[in-house]
Amino acid sequence: MPQASPPRTSAHLVALTQEIEKKLQRALASPSQRRNLLQELFADIALEVDDRARDIIQSREDLITPAEDGNVGPLCFYDVLADHFVWVPENGRPILDLIVQLWSQSFASHIFSLLFHKWLFEVQLDNSEVLLRYSSALVQGATNVFWIDIQTNTRRFQTLFRYLLEEVALVPDRLEKIPLQAQQDLFLLVSRFIIFYDLADKLESFLKHFPDFPNAFLVGGRADIFVIELADQLQKLKVEPVLIHYLSHLKVLQGLELRMTTSTRLKTCLYSFTSPGGPMYPTRVVRHAAWEALDLLFPVGRIPRHLISLFFRLLYPWYWPSSCWNFILSCLEAVLYSLLRLVFSSWEKLRNAKRS
Template identity: 30%
Template sequence: MAGGLGAAGAMAAFVGCGVSVAYLMYRCRELRTELEHCEELRAAERRGRTEAEKKLRQLRKKFQGTGGSVEVAKGEAAASALGSSEADESYPMRPIGYMRTCFSRRSGTPRQPHLVPAAKGLLKLKTKLPKDIMSGLQGYSHCWILYIFHENTNLGTEWERMKGKVQVPRLDGGRVGVLATRSPHRPNAIGLSSAKIDSVQDKCLIVSGLDLVDGSPVLDIKPYVPFCDVIESAATPAWVGRAVEHEPLHISSVVITDKAMRKLRFCWDNLGKSGDQAGTLKELYNDFGDLVRLLNQVLGRDIRSVYQRTSDEAKRDPVVYHLHLLGCIDVEYVVEDTKSKTIEILDAHLRLTGHDDDGGRIGREVVYYEAIAEEVSVSCHEDLRLDVLQTFERVWSSPKATLCFSLVTYKYLLGKGHRGKKRDKYTRVLLTGMRHLFWSDLHTEAKRFRSLFGFLSDDVVLSDGGLDKLSSSAQLECAQLVARFSLYYFGPRKVAQTVYSFPASASVRSLSLDFFLKEIAGVLRKIKVEGVIITYLSSLVRLHELIPFSTLSLATTARVQEVLFTLSQPGGPYYAPKAVRVQARNSFSKIYPHGKRMRALFKILTSILHPAYSVNAMLSNISTLLGRICSTWPWERLGATCRDLVRRVSGPRGPSRRAVD
């Protein structure tokens, strides 16, 4: 009786949690809709303001070019009457080129030049400029660069609406007049930086020590002349000349974890494959050591904004920040100790240019099972969790109970870990249900449980210490699930990153790529959905381009070749459709080009000898078809009809000559 009441109470509490989660999800959807609406309004307002400014500039040019001499004279007279200091004058300026730098976004770009000596940039002048315009510049070691802060959010703002003071990072948010700082938010968004000249060739200039964001329009280049540019008696305020140990932006050390170092190596090796622009930026650096040196120098000073430093330091858990370099490298880091300012680099991802997340982390959209699993893992009391586990244990005989158990308890069992005696049993049932859910996605060509797979991959298998709470058999099964379904849920580039850091457990680390491809071959043997098979085969080719399969063991190579060869044949045991056979042959030829002609000859022989394709079988089928036609055709009726037709046409015959005689 007590057990029944306990189970009923657990189910009631669980239903109450579900109702609360459903209401929270409803509120989240409402707030998300309002936020999207506000963002749309803001974007529309900005587009309208940009279009209005563009039309205004066009009208000014048209007016100046079509005879506005009288009005100009009136304007000059008015300007002289008001005073030259109050006249709104404009002067034509055009960029001579655009600077390509290693800083993809404003966040992370150095605040001053020469703070990051490894930061390099490439300037290509426009073709309209003379060829010898930079002749003689190679004789200087440094130069001045005049450019535009093109990513300012207040471009085109009227001066009357500007703020006179801005927050200074070195003063921890203290305000100083704009013209007493080097803030990019100025009356005219013009920047001035000095840089070291590395090389000058025709219309190309390579410099280092930059503090420009990628794509900055350059207005002019001037040589740096020490005898007149260096002022020995120059004085600065006290907050500018602070010592390093007393500066709020000082970082004591930058630590790169082993996982992040492996991922950075992968990003560097595949940087040229992510786009032409990234390949151009990679050519500015010699080797992987230059990338590590650049990363240490950039993070050697606190690049966070004043708001981030003041608000995030009050939080308990460390906040993960992102640094974007070289067009498509996304580096994740945290500030470990706010007092000693130690930065730890956790991870790195390679993102395709112009795409969102092929190779990035899975988007964690809030789905119903994720919200309930979070409620069970975080908000529920330990006794209530035990009641929930015991309730599911009583109904495990139901077909869908295991699936529901996996969706409700995966964050608790895999994240926190159950410490009871039945831990291994619960984990085994959980992984069985997850395997069924992933297979159901494959058979229906859906990705309903992508968030569940993302948690298993990123937060359990690939995270440091994520598998330590599980037994050795459970660790192996988790690794198998990630290896089997990564090509379906992830893109090939993300899978390649997964292979480099796969798995986090030392018990299966030595298997790596072999283990990965053995599981993929097993999936290709079992799956019967044409679209999913084609997706796996095409992804294998792209994965081979990122990670050559030459390092595979002989057994794994034979297994992969056997699956590809069987899928490319018309017969059993798979009886693959034509689209799958074509894709399998193409994948086989690209991954294993040796023996391509022999396989083509074998295909021809197989087609001839196969019962469905041989010449004898085709002739037999034709004769059988003709026999059926002849057996069913009304030949007797056709003969009688023909004789009757001939009799009518020829008319009645007279007596024959033999009869007359």
């Protein structure tokens, strides 16, 4: 993707970097308040840029971020600053040095991933140890901020994810700038969140760029590794709308050639969401979404699965009242929709007859 010409350096951007540097210096000098100061700084750079601030700093057309469309999240301060540190890397050097000194603190990797995710792939670093450290911090920080999006069911860090997928994972020249271990970790990270950020349409291209894994002969090919990561991600999700979103988009897995062990692992994961009670305690909406995904991906054995599920439901009488009530509601809803379709169909036929 061609990059825009370097924008004019804004005095407001310089002021922003100075404020970030001051807060990091305060955090370094105050061990007792260090975590709170870093958390406040993270919250500040993750804030959305309002219209007035956007006009003051710079227009979105000046950024390196992907072209704006309906799938791009809100423009945040970290978007602007990440571009600024690419165009004017000397302004980011003092901040980077301070983050390195705070490396082991909470939110340090969060801040690094937001501010320097583009800088890392644009500069030339000859020290392999430093490069590995930065790459590992990027993956760790990105993982943490993406989980913040999942816990709040928002897409505030979608531009970061799109950059890591579209501008790094799918661009070999940039991907090869980081060590192989970091490449593998990055692809595992993207595998876990690609459905959440609605970029599953790039799955085919993403799988083609998968790096080699040393344990591939044990777990299988690229598709197997992707599905294993996805199944593990599903097991960790506790936010109902997010879990439903994942389950409703699993249709992208149709056609993937998987090992028997991988298919069984995915099937077991989905099946765990189809029954009420522990250990998952899924809601009725989640159970239905899991059944739909299970029947879509594994149509063979559909009827026996439902019969077995019904049999085990009958062993727990305390579920009968709610099941009967939901069954009655579903029947009434189906009858109502049938009547409405019949009425509208008859009305349409009558209107057509009058016209003729």
